[in-house]
Amino acid sequence: MNTCNLSLTLAGAMAGLGFIAVTATAGNFQVEEATVTSIHAAIQSGETTCQQVVQAYIDRAKAYNGVCTALVTQDGAKVASVKGYVRAGKALTFPTRTVKASTLFPDLDQYRGLPLEYGRMEKTVSDPSVSTQMGMRVGLPDAGQVNALETLNLRGERSVTCKGKFDAHPSTGPLPAGAPAACEAFRRQPDALERAAELDAQYGSHPDLKRLPMYCVVAAFKDPYDTKDMRTTSNNDVNFAMDVPPFDSTIVAQLRAKGAIIYAKSVAHEFNAGPGNPGGAAKAQKNWVQGGQQISSWSGQPCNPYDTERVVRGSSGGSGAAIAANLATIGICEQSGASCQGPASRNGIALILTTKGLTPDSGGIGNQWFNDRAGIHARTLGDAARVLDAIKDPVNGYYDTRDPFTALPKALIPEQPYASFALSDATLKQNAKPLQGLRVAILREHMVKPTLNHAAISDQIDKEIKLVLRDQLGADLVETLDPNYPDDPQVPNVRYSFNDALSEILPRLMPEIFTRKNAKGELWFAIPGYDVTSYDYLLKLSKRQAPLTSAVTILNFAEFGGTPCHNANCNDVAFDIDRYLIERGDARIRNWADWIANAKFRQDASVVGAENWKNFDGHLKDGRSDRLARSYIARMALARMMYENGIDVFVHPENTVPTPKIQGPNVGEASLDDISPFFQIPRIAVPAGMTEVIYEPKYALNADKTNYISVLPPGTPQSTLPHPMPISITFFAGQGAEPTLIKVGTAYEAATHHRTPPPDFGPLGKR
Numbered sequence: 001m002n003t004c005n006l007s008l009t010l011a012g013a014m015a016g017l018g019f020i021a022v023t024a025t026a027g028n029f030q031v032e033e034a035t036v037t038s039i040h041a042a043i044q045s046g047e048t049t050c051q052q053v054v055q056a057y058i059d060r061a062k063a064y065n066g067v068c069t070a071l072v073t074q075d076g077a078k079v080a081s082v083k084g085y086v087r088a089g090k091a092l093t094f095p096t097r098t099v100k101a102s103t104l105f106p107d108l109d110q111y112r113g114l115p116l117e118y119g120r121m122e123k124t125v126s127d128p129s130v131s132t133q134m135g136m137r138v139g140l141p142d143a144g145q146v147n148a149l150e151t152l153n154l155r156g157e158r159s160v161t162c163k164g165k166f167d168a169h170p171s172t173g174p175l176p177a178g179a180p181a182a183c184e185a186f187r188r189q190p191d192a193l194e195r196a197a198e199l200d201a202q203y204g205s206h207p208d209l210k211r212l213p214m215y216c217v218v219a220a221f222k223d224p225y226d227t228k229d230m231r232t233t234s235n236n237d238v239n240f241a242m243d244v245p246p247f248d249s250t251i252v253a254q255l256r257a258k259g260a261i262i263y264a265k266s267v268a269h270e271f272n273a274g275p276g277n278p279g280g281a282a283k284a285q286k287n288w289v290q291g292g293q294q295i296s297s298w299s300g301q302p303c304n305p306y307d308t309e310r311v312v313r314g315s316s317g318g319s320g321a322a323i324a325a326n327l328a329t330i331g332i333c334e335q336s337g338a339s340c341q342g343p344a345s346r347n348g349i350a351l352i353l354t355t356k357g358l359t360p361d362s363g364g365i366g367n368q369w370f371n372d373r374a375g376i377h378a379r380t381l382g383d384a385a386r387v388l389d390a391i392k393d394p395v396n397g398y399y400d401t402r403d404p405f406t407a408l409p410k411a412l413i414p415e416q417p418y419a420s421f422a423l424s425d426a427t428l429k430q431n432a433k434p435l436q437g438l439r440v441a442i443l444r445e446h447m448v449k450p451t452l453n454h455a456a457i458s459d460q461i462d463k464e465i466k467l468v469l470r471d472q473l474g475a476d477l478v479e480t481l482d483p484n485y486p487d488d489p490q491v492p493n494v495r496y497s498f499n500d501a502l503s504e505i506l507p508r509l510m511p512e513i514f515t516r517k518n519a520k521g522e523l524w525f526a527i528p529g530y531d532v533t534s535y536d537y538l539l540k541l542s543k544r545q546a547p548l549t550s551a552v553t554i555l556n557f558a559e560f561g562g563t564p565c566h567n568a569n570c571n572d573v574a575f576d577i578d579r580y581l582i583e584r585g586d587a588r589i590r591n592w593a594d595w596i597a598n599a600k601f602r603q604d605a606s607v608v609g610a611e612n613w614k615n616f617d618g619h620l621k622d623g624r625s626d627r628l629a630r631s632y633i634a635r636m637a638l639a640r641m642m643y644e645n646g647i648d649v650f651v652h653p654e655n656t657v658p659t660p661k662i663q664g665p666n667v668g669e670a671s672l673d674d675i676s677p678f679f680q681i682p683r684i685a686v687p688a689g690m691t692e693v694i695y696e697p698k699y700a701l702n703a704d705k706t707n708y709i710s711v712l713p714p715g716t717p718q719s720t721l722p723h724p725m726p727i728s729i730t731f732f733a734g735q736g737a738e739p740t741l742i743k744v745g746t747a748y749e750a751a752t753h754h755r756t757p758p759p760d761f762g763p764l765g766k767r
Contacts, residue, residue, distance in 0.1 A: 029048035033326065036329065040215060045205070049196075050200050050215075059088075061149055062087075062088040062090050064761055067092055069303065071121070072098065072099050074100075074118050076099060076100025087149065104664075105699050121133060125598065125599060134602075139308050140308055142760065147299070147318070148305075149265070149267065150299035154193070158191060161182065162187065182242040189229045196216065212258055213259070217259070219261060219263055219329065220263060220319060222319055223268055225334075225361075227262055229262060234271050234365040235268045236271065238589065250360040252332075254360070264327075266316070268318050269296060269602075272339065275606055275609045275613060276613075277608060278616045284608050288604070294311070294313075297601055304659060306347070309664075312343050314342030315334070315339040324349050325758055332377070333374070335353055335372070336371060338677075349379055350384050350749070352381065353376075353683045355738065357403070357407070358388075358408065359391060360399075376388060381746050385418045385746075398413060412735055418742060425750050427747075433474025435473040435474050440731075441650045443554070443650050444482045445555050447485055453668040461652070464689070465477065469748065477491045481494070494645045494647075498553070498557075498638065503544050503548045505633055505636060505640075507541045525549050525561060559674070564623045574614060577592050593614050596614055650733065651731050653728070654729070654730040667696075682738050684732075685729070689727060690725060731744055731745055
């Protein structure tokens with residue numbers, strides 16, 4: 001019996017325990033494009049039950065959540081058919097046909113670099129009875145699968161430690177011999193369908209929505225967020241003694257308490273952005289050309305539901321794909337750089353990323369550092385705002401004793417619910433220009449066009465800003481200036497720039513930064529004709545009587561001038577995970593060294609980084625205070641710029657390059673975001689339409705033939721994407737500006753209705 005049918009059978013058995021047995025069929029209600037309010041309305045009208053809603057999502061997972069990639073091998077030969085682990089009652093199946101590497105990488109016979117990390121099937125460490133894809137792979141065209149959800153909260157498959165009969169419902173009798181002792185307590189927790197049955201039994205068609213505002217909202221979480229009823233391993237293939245933690249992450253606990261169905265873990269890059277590498281004796285032995293993004297050693301590679309050959313973008317890509325393809329109602333992602341907003345943009349969904357500390361308990365396992373935070377993925381910004389309201393604890397508000405960053409000034413949090421600031425279609429009918437009086441600054445630094453592939457999306461969003469925000473909704477526009485973007489005569493310029501503010505602040509609060517030198521021994525902040533380390537220069541600069549180098553910008557201030565940190569993110573991975581493991585209390589994995597000994601990593605570079613973290617001894621080196629100081633200065637400079645220009649919010653395209661292929665060459669450097677995470681400020685993203693324009697790049701050997709690089713040969717023609725791909729508009733502002741951002745974003749959303757569901761993942765009855 002598969003686990004879905006087992007859960008349904010148990011739902012009937014639960015009637016004897018005081019629960020109503022309800023046949024979980026799809027009913028008349030369609031979960032496709034369902035919102036929080038539409039689910040509630042359908043349950044209240046008797047059109048559906050909570051069990052039926054959950055079952056409909058399970059049916060979609062069974063239909064659409066399979067493998068969507070093929071291995072890249074040296075010879076292109078078939079691989080043996082192997083057994084995959086079970087999702088939604090169905091074992092994963094893997095393509096046996098592979099792609100010959102020379103079809104992707106030209107002149108492969110001349111390559112002289114490290115051995116390529118070719119694709120292969122390997123048994124997992126977590127469960128040696130099943131296998132998974134490892135190494136390089138490509139997305140299958142029109143695969144009809146997205147591989148977006150890693151683990152579903154279904155009895156028998158929600159834990160590897162307690163899989164199959166080791167998770168049998170207590171009503172079925174004692175556990176079989178050999179079951180780990182931890183499974184006895186674990187199996188007493190209801191799975192997603194059983195929890196839905198409990199809600200139906202207690203409330204029927206009359207849910208208490210005031211107390212349970214997330215009633216029957218089906219939620220997926222990036223795997224670092226602990227869930228006490230699902231496997232949690234930060235998307236890594238690691239063999240815990242008990243793979244389910246004894247507690248919920250705070251954000252999970254709050255949504256569970258508000259009636260949400262804790263349904264699934266989404267596929268993601270393991271350890272959020274990977275373990276990183278502080279440097280050390282361990283060196284890479286293999287080369288993975290560019291990688292496929294978002295690949296996990298346990299759950300594989302998610303594919304974009306709009307074109308399954310292409311990436312989902314960002315380490316939270318599985319969350320973006322799951323919400324886009326209607327595999328869950330809402331998703332909780334995690335962002336350290338652009339790993340929530342990238343998947344929102346590339347998968348045509350909405351995002352709220354809050355002021356640091358407003359979403360509690362940070363990122364679960366791993367990157368719990370000052371720029372890391374939870375984000376909310378939903379198909380509408382209004383739904384995301386409702387989730388943000390639901391995260392609030394009725395007693396402690398958004399404060400979480402486990403997360404010091406949640407000790408925010410109370411003035412940053414409005415008295416009214418965040419959802420009350422959302423505008424609707426009806427609002428626009430009553431007030432055609434609801435943004436009148438708001439000043440929106442176009443961040444031109446994010447709209448420059450260094451390659452042909454940067455032009456179409458940049459121009460499309462520029463038109464949207466003027467036609468929708470200004471002409472239709474009534475906002476006033478100003479623009480920042482960038483030497484690589486022509487001054488727009490239709491839009492006034494800001495009078496006071498971010499660099500103007502830095503000129504005044506840096507000499508007073510961080511003057512030592514002007515002494516720093518790059519790898520060539522040159523001063524980072526050098527200005528011809530000035531000694532930038534002199535007292536006289538710093539004094540004049542502080543009064544804006546001397547120039548600041550134009551090489552530092554709002555986009556690169558987080559890193560410009562060098563940092564004394566030991567790695568790019570300046571966070572100590574081993575230290576953070578050791579702290580976490582003390583609390584988790586696993587019998588086998590007690591520290592980072594234990595983790596490494598019991599794990600398999602996605603690629604050789606990750607293995608090397610993990611080993612170097614194990615041996616890292618620079619825990620007391622300078623660096624973190626430098627980054628925190630910069631973050632404070634960045635916020636101060638941004639706030640000063642906003643006051644001086646009367647700016648309420650900033651706007652720009654989330655990204656201006658087309659979505660690249662999995663394992664394909666870069667189409668042009670994407671605009672990674674060092675603003676909202678590093679500045680600790682809020683950001684939202686909203687679908688802004690579709691794009692079809694691309695100049696397809698190619699791989700070529702570098703000069704010494706040791707690696708492959710992305711090139712766009714002269715004369716490359718413009719072509720049309722085989723499937724139109726979503727693009728996004730994004731807004732950010734200062735700390736505590738969520739109400740204004742929600743107002744602006746929902747106004748844009750209501751005026752445009754740009755969200756377009758992926759056509760290949762529609763209702764199951766229409767397949």
